[in-house]
Amino acid sequence: MYWSKLFIPTLRETPAEAEVVSHQLLLRAGYVRQLSAGLYSYLFLAQRSLLKIMRIIREEMDAIGAQEMLLPALQPAEVWQESGRWDVMGDNMFRLKDRFQRDLCLGMTHEEIMTDIARGELRSYKQLPQIWYQIQTKFRDEPRPKSGLLRVREFLMKDSYSFDLDAPGLDAAFDKHHDAYCRIFQRCGLEFSAVEADSGAMGGSQSTEFMVASDAGEDYIAVCEECGYAANLEKAVSVPQSPRAPDPAGDFAPEKFHTPGRKTIAEVAEFTGLPESSQIKSLVMVADEKPVLALLRGDHHLSETKFAAALKAREIRPAHPAEIRVWFDADAGSLGPVGARMRIIADRALSGRRNMIAGANEDDYHLRHVTPGEDFEAEFFDLRQVVAGDTCVNCGKPIEVRKTIEIGHIFKLGYKYSESMGLRVLNDAGEEVTVIMGSYGIGVGRILSAAIEQRHDKDGIALPASIAPFTVVVTPVNRSEPAQAEAAEKIYRQCLALGLDAVLDDRDERPGVKFKDADLVGIPFRVTVGKKLAQGQVEVVTRRTRESRDVPAGEAAQAVAALVRDAA
């Protein structure tokens, strides 16, 4: 294609509304324009990249025997009511009514639709297993769209769904997806981690998330470089660092002492001269409308996911100050387990500790010599959030915490949808059995954003050839030199003949403008046709590394093709 004819609206300056790098660059490089909060138009360049990403996804999905479909985005309430998610999804779902006042929604995901298709058609174990997928726009009424294309209200997802007769079948489908996903992300040039994850509102027994390390991300993962353990922070386990100071030995009774104005763990630590790890942190939570006191070591943080899981609670929240006042007759900052009249659950790191500091449930007073199991009773669970510096439960090496972008998530759904929606087949004994399902998502747009987050520099985007909008740009330096224009045109045609995705920068612009734009847009290879043409030479430049080699003009296209092959 000829650049002069293309719509590539690059910006010299960074638009003010963009905060994260990928967003800034997508706007500056003319890939996207924003219509409204969380709604983006994907312009020519973005669409080319997305099509390449989707082609990779299709190739790998097809390779594991998955079949592509196209499903409605507009969906009737009935199927969501059947699965129970019409209520569960709450405000996250876009809902509307048709002219007959029937309830509809815009699909956030397609478990219900796929299950509905399957239950109408799958009758026999002989038809299993099946893997069906779709690449489509999905909708979520985000409370706060943000970070450019990372959290949006309308987004392109690939979702696949597996149907199996039994658990080993599901395991196989899950593993196939795991492997296919690794290949997809590798081909997209991403550095990623597959981590254990919480299944959340999707339901199901086991799930793995695919995460790309990035400061623009919203998720944290815990990783052990040594043994490969990796988990979402919501779920991660670790061995905490030992308390900073040993507990006082001896069998003491709790003893109240005055701590005027000392409310936070840090203030009490400073006041007592004892480290935070010698304190018991008391958090008042409300789980499914019932008060619960959660206890942690002073320097630890509560994992709300683990807390909810421990109580099997659907909804949890911190208690309001007014509630705390009523229940304890003291304010947050002076609370403790001794004498608390509610369910108490404690993190395992408190098990076996003695003579710690805790709030006295009286404003401006704390207790010393508080011993779990003696001075109060609690149920022990793992409630603690992993922090950097903890050690791995498998190998004892240090755990690292990384900020990440979630680009894929695969779930063993189990029987959640097949049970509620009645998807059953006959097995070889003629008995009716419920089909077991899995679901497997990839955020297509997120791959693009994540790739840019990982691969950019001060000059712009540096995507790998596999997903860059063009593979090579041929740039004549001086258009007024007919020889350069002719040579560039010829090289461009040779690139096309070799199957390279090429663009000829035939704009009547100064060379600096063309170089800057090519760098910004992120075309992996550039053939510069300039003054060395007099000696029959042109330059082949690699965007990422800035490496440049002179080659005879007639061999330039071949040289680029070779570089593309090497990179793949």
Next chain:
RNA sequence: CGGGGCGUGGCUCAGCCUGGUAGAGCGCCUGGUUCGGGACCAGGAGGCCGGAGGUUCGAAUCCUCUCGCCCCGACCA
């Protein structure tokens, strides 16, 4: 939903406090000179100052309401 910030040509922003006929740079158009990392000269187009109400002789500027966008938090298939 709570807290904060911002809405002025396509983009980045000044002007607002202290009301008096709307500015700069970049981009865009025309002509010319240029041509290896976002050129130069000359000429030109383009703005209901987010919207509505109010105060005032007079509002981009002051007041009220409203809409939108961004950030932090809550939330996050």
